[in-house]
Amino acid sequence: MWLFLYLINLLFAFLAAGPFSDLLESELANSKVIQHIFGGFDYTVFMEFYQQNSGAIWAFLGQAIILVFVFFVFNIFFSGGIINTFYKNKEHFILRNFWYDCSQFFWRFLRLTFYFLMFHAVLLAIFGVLFYTIIEGGSNANLVSEVTIISGAKIIFPIYAIFAIILSMIQDYAKIHIVSGDKKMLTKPILEIFKLTIKNFVKTASLYLLNILTILIIFGIYRLLQTPFTSDNMTGIFILFLVGQLFLFCRIGVKLLNLGSATWMYKYIANQPIVEVDQGFEEV
Amino acid sequence: MKQKTNWSVLIFCFLVFNTFAQKGWFEQPLSxxxxxxxxxxxxxxxxxxxxxxxxxxxxxxxxxxxxxxxxxxxxxxxxxxxxxxxxxxxxxxxxxxxxxxxxxxxxxxxxxxxxxxxxxxxxxxxxxxxxxxxxxxxxxxxxxxxxxxxxxxxxxxxxxxxxxxxxxxxxxxxxxxxxxxxxxxxxxxxxxxxxxxxxxxxxxxxxxxxxxxxxxxxxxxxxxxxxxxxxxxxxxxxxxxxxxxxxxxxxxxxxxxxxxxxxxxYLVYEDKWRNVDLKVMTFPGHECFVERYFDAAKNSFDYFAEHLGEYPYHSLTMVDVPYHGLFTGAMEYPTLISVLNLRILPEGVLLSETFAVHELTHQFFQQILATNEQEEPWMDEGFTTYWEGRIMDEYYGAQSSAFSVLGIGAGNVEYNRIEYLNMRNPKMVPTSATGFDNGVNGYRTITYNKTAIWLKTLEGLVGEATMSEIWKTYYQKWKFKHPYGHDFINVVNEVVGEDMGWFFDQVHFGTEMCDYELFSFSSNEILPKAGVFGADCLTGNEEDNKNNEPLYKSQVVIYRNGEVKLPVEILVHFEDGTEILEKWDGKDRIHYLNYAKSSKIDWAEVDPQRKIHLDQNFTNNSLVKESETTPVKKYFSKLLFWFQNVMQAVTMLV
Structure with missing residues (x-):
């Protein structure tokens, strides 16, 4: 499942990045200016490239945005399969069962995602208005110093981040709760999981924090591994590519770890048995 | 009436003598x-x-x-x-x-x-x-x-x-x-x-x-x-x-x-450059910019002392304007300039330095060389932007003097060039237009950036040494006076030793664009003679008819895509390492270079030293025989990784 999710991610990113690469090759590969961008960023080359190809670049960007959206929907689709796999605590990953779970929960998770996007939007709007009020619109006619904007951001942004993280955490538990009870309606489960998560906030938040810490450590390791290499030769480019892919693979792994550990925590706080008998399809 | 006038003159002379005898700074008045x-x-x-x-x-x-x-x-x-x-x-x-x-x-x-x-x-x-x-x-x-x-x-x-x-x-x-x-x-x-x-x-x-x-x-x-x-x-x-x-x-x-x-x-900080008292006046929260302003001022004074003339006044005050007074920032006045920066910007954005250098440069171009900004704004803003580019690139790097953040940077000169070329209508008015004739949206870019770019092009065409001579002559001749555009052009003609009207007519009084393109090159082997020649019929395989080493007929094709015609160099590099630097007057629409050599062309480039900054597309200036795809692979892998992360980030909302 881990490898499968990584390959899907790679495929979509490849489809999004491919046209840009082709354009770069067709426009620059026969010019000596290509050497200017080998060592690092070159403003003149990139801006001229943009100037000459802005139409194509924007078209490709539009296409990339569509791909990101499709990937987003795919991930909603996969969520049911992933969570049920963890929830049922299956020893072996069976692709057929996975697809069944994906399709079974897709529409519910789509609605759930929509609801939580709205919650996120409301949260963002609340903190946005709060920030706007604190910095008086950022207008230089009202503020004595722009330092107020920085101080405001230093206060507001971390608080917002905490609330947004909590909301994301609740969303994860909501998905597990829906899978757990195979609930068709969403409003009640959402309210229930709000209560359950808040009631066990120290436990759930600590686990979530631990997972965030894990991804930060992985990011740190990635940066360390990246440092000794430069991308001014083919070997360097290849090594950096591999390091990057390793990071992505781990990132996806941590996401799975998060869902897996949250499923375990859910069972723990909901007083459910940690190990359940697999009631899905039998292995063929 | 005459007597009255004489009295006035005497009183005036007495006052002037009295005043200047006590307070005079300079042995001889400068102006x-x-x-x-x-x-x-x-x-x-x-x-x-x-x-x-x-x-x-x-x-x-x-x-x-x-x-x-x-x-x-x-x-x-x-x-x-x-x-x-x-x-x-x-x-x-x-x-x-x-x-x-x-x-x-x-x-x-x-x-x-x-x-x-x-x-x-x-x-x-x-x-x-x-x-x-x-x-x-x-x-x-x-x-x-x-x-x-x-x-x-x-x-x-x-x-x-x-x-x-x-x-x-x-x-x-x-x-x-x-x-x-x-x-x-x-x-x-x-x-x-x-x-x-x-x-x-x-x-x-x-x-x-x-x-x-x-x-x-x-x-x-x-x-x-x-x-x-x-x-x-x-x-x-x-x-x-x-x-x-x-x-x-x-x-x-x-x-x-x-x-x-x-x-x-105000918080007031003081420093010195030679005998000049430097002062930065700033507000709480902006103390971090003070040293940057002082450094920029000292660098500029050093540069001008070496390349144009020493700053003649005794003081320079840099006023770092407050956020609530932002619209008073970035202006030049005698021995006092207003500069600005914002704490919300990354340190790599060199606003402090750019404004300090720019406004200080105006001490020379607009103040000492007191041009008419209302009628010929290009003579102060354009000249100043050109010198700002020289100073910024010299002290802060040709690829980082505008900004350098997270590995992405731009030099001052290249930033100004692209700003002009990216204008919606770079042909809207010539740089010679008066201030109040200029369209509002194009005024700044044409006046500041285009002038700076054609000055850089002039420098490329006449050479750095001649350009330096032009500036020094212009400064010596016109300091503490009111030069007009034709005075500068006359100095250029005088120093270069020819009428440069062909240049100014196109780039200063004209609005057309410049673009030279290396369109193609080819190298084909010259085959031995074959066919009927009198009584002989040659097959091409005869020993004495064959070359010991193959000869190649090579051709380079260059296009002039723009309307501006400037003399341009073309560098042709052959596979055996030899190079030929050609000079072309740049007037025809299409130009051919032909060679018969024992080596094929490896690459060719128009304006290899980038003398013509007005050229709107450097990318099409060169061609190589074999395309280089390694850099493309580098950027593809970066882009791929970036998209992967964006996609993974989006899944956080699922």
């Missing part, structure tokens, strides 16, 4: 000192008013008999919506809207000559029929001023300071006073100017132009509340406390304008 001011002013922060008294001595620099004096009253542009400034302005949104009357104005009264006679005055509109515009005042003299004679007038003036409008005004208890006092226009002689007619050059205040001033000395006594810190053009001579008020007396010689600022909140 003609045509308009000399002695001002006593008092700031009332509560009412936002200034009450002042001026003694002005003006020397007629022409062979004309001058009956009147023309004054700029720039603050009257902010008096009401009927001023030329507001009528032609896209800045109308900045007009005061709150209930408190925050309009600004300037009024002269009690105008007298040195005999105590009252002088009449009236507002005039030299540029258009906006009769309500009061930004130019004509004062009728009791007796005309004869050629090379002087006149002294005294007057009171009242200034209502506007809430910050454009470059000047107040905000809270911050006051920035630029173009605030009744300031004489420039009386141009026949040799000067574009019209070749002598007379006052005293334009109304147009929203899209800056200023033009006459050289002179200034003694300014500024009275403000005791807790206010004052920064001003010139050197502080003394401070006198008078109850709750303090008078700061400043002296300055051979300058074209006078500006000052006051606030109780």
């Amino acid at each position: 003609p000192r045509t308009a000399n001011y002695d001002m006593q002013i008092t700031l009332d922060p509560e009412t936002k008013m200034i009450h002042g008294k001026t003694t002005l001595t003006w020397k007629n620099p022409s062979n004309d008999t001058v009956p009147d004096l023309h004054f700029h009253l720039y603050y009257n542009a902010f008096k009401n919506t009927e001023s030329t400034f507001f009528k032609n302005s896209n800045r109308i949104s900045r007009r005061p809207t709150d209930e408190e009357c925050t309009w600004g104005w300037n009024e002269m009264s009690n105008i007298k000559n040195d005999n105590g006679q009252n002088l009449s005055s009236k507002y005039i509109q030299p540029d258009n029929d906006h009769e309500a515009d009061q930004t130019v005042l004509s004062v009728q003299l009791a007796e005309p001023v004869l050629p090379n004679e002087s006149v002294t007038v005294t007057f009171d003036f009242t200034v209502k300071i506007p809430k910050i409008m454009v470059r000047s005004g107040y905000s809270r208890d911050y006051f920035f006073l630029a173009q605030w006092y009744p300031k004489l226009g420039v009386y141009e002689t026949e040799e000067m100017g574009r019209t070749k007619a002598s007379g006052w050059n005293c334009h109304q205040y147009h929203s899209n132009t800056e200023y033009y001033g006459e050289f002179g000395n200034y003694d300014v006594h500024i009275t403000v509340p005791g807790d206010y810190k004052v920064g001003a053009s010139g050197s502080l001579q003394k401070t006198t406390e008078n109850g709750k008020m303090t008078t700061h007396s400043f002296h300055l010689e051979d300058v074209i304008d006078y500006t000052w600022t006051a606030s109780p909140d």
Whole structure:
């Protein structure tokens, strides 16, 4: 499942990045200016490239945005399969069962995602208005110093981040709760999981924090591994590519770890048995 | 009348001698000192008013008999919506809207000559029929001023300071006073100017132009509340406390304008460059920028001392404007410049340095070389942008002097070039257009950036050494005078030794674009002769008909895509390592280079040294035989990784 999710991610990113690469090759590969961008960023080359190809670049960007959206929907689709796999605590990953779970929960998770996007939007709007009020619109006619904007951001942004993280955490538990009870309606489960998560906030938040810490450590390791290499030769480019892919693979792994550990925590706080008998399809 | 005039001259000479014998900075005056001011002013922060008294001595620099004096009253542009400034302005949104009357104005009264006679005055509109515009005042003299004679007038003036409008005004208890006092226009002689007619050059205040001033000395006594810190053009001579008020007396010689600022909140830092007193006046929260301003100023002074001339004044004050006074920032005045930066920007964005270097450069281009900014803005803003690029790239890196953040950077020169080329309509006006003729949206970029780019192109064409000679000659010949565009062009022609009209007609007076493209190259083996030649029929395989080593017929094709025609070099590199540098006058639409050599062409490049900065596309300047895809792979892998992370980030919302 881990490898499968990584390959899907790679495929979509490849489809999004491919046209840009082709354009770069067709426009620059026969010019000596290509050497200017080998060592690092070159403003003149990139801006001229943009100037000459802005139409194509924007078209490709539009296409990339569509791909990101499709990937987003795919991930909603996969969520049911992933969570049920963890929830049922299956020893072996069976692709057929996975697809069944994906399709079974897709529409519910789509609605759930929509609801939580709205919650996120409301949260963002609340903190946005709060920030706007604190910095008086950022207008230089009202503020004595722009330092107020920085101080405001230093206060507001971390608080917002905490609330947004909590909301994301609740969303994860909501998905597990829906899978757990195979609930068709969403409003009640959402309210229930709000209560359950808040009631066990120290436990759930600590686990979530631990997972965030894990991804930060992985990011740190990635940066360390990246440092000794430069991308001014083919070997360097290849090594950096591999390091990057390793990071992505781990990132996806941590996401799975998060869902897996949250499923375990859910069972723990909901007083459910940690190990359940697999009631899905039998292995063929 | 004659006797009276003689007395006036004697009194004037005595005053001038007395004043300069005590306070004179320079052994010889640097400028003609045509308009000399002695001002006593008092700031009332509560009412936002200034009450002042001026003694002005003006020397007629022409062979004309001058009956009147023309004054700029720039603050009257902010008096009401009927001023030329507001009528032609896209800045109308900045007009005061709150209930408190925050309009600004300037009024002269009690105008007298040195005999105590009252002088009449009236507002005039030299540029258009906006009769309500009061930004130019004509004062009728009791007796005309004869050629090379002087006149002294005294007057009171009242200034209502506007809430910050454009470059000047107040905000809270911050006051920035630029173009605030009744300031004489420039009386141009026949040799000067574009019209070749002598007379006052005293334009109304147009929203899209800056200023033009006459050289002179200034003694300014500024009275403000005791807790206010004052920064001003010139050197502080003394401070006198008078109850709750303090008078700061400043002296300055051979300058074209006078500006000052006051606030109780200023933090003042001092440093030195050679004998020049450097000062940064900033506000709490901006202490981190102070050293950056000092470094930029010192670098600029070093650079000018080496490449143009040493800064002649004794002081430079850099006013780092507060956030609430942002519109007073990024301006140049004699020995005082306003700079700005924002704490919300990353350190790699070199705003402090760029503004300090740019505004300081104006001390030379606009102040010492006192060009007419209203009519020929390219001569100060364009020249300054060119020098700003040279200095910034020299001290802060050719690929990082504009900004360098997270591995992405741009140099000042390249940033300015791209800004011009990315304009929606880079052909909208020539750089020679007057300030108020320029379209609002294109004024800045054409004037600043295009001029800088064609100057860089000129440098490429004539060579750095000749360009250096041009600048030094121009500076030596025209410092402390009022050069016009044709004066600079004449210097270029003189130093280069040819009429460069072909260049200026295209890049300065014209609007066309420049683009040379290396379209293609090919190398084909020259085969042995074959066929019927008289009685012989050659197959091509005969030993004596074969070349020992193959010969290749090579051709390079170059296009001129733009309308601008400039001489250009082409470098052709062969596989055996030999190179041929060709010169082409760049006039034809298509140009061929043909070779018969034992080696094939490996690559070819038009303008390999990038002398022609006006070329709008460097990418098409070169071709290589075998395409290089490794850099593409590098960026593909980066882009791929970036998209992967974006996609993974989006899944956080699932």
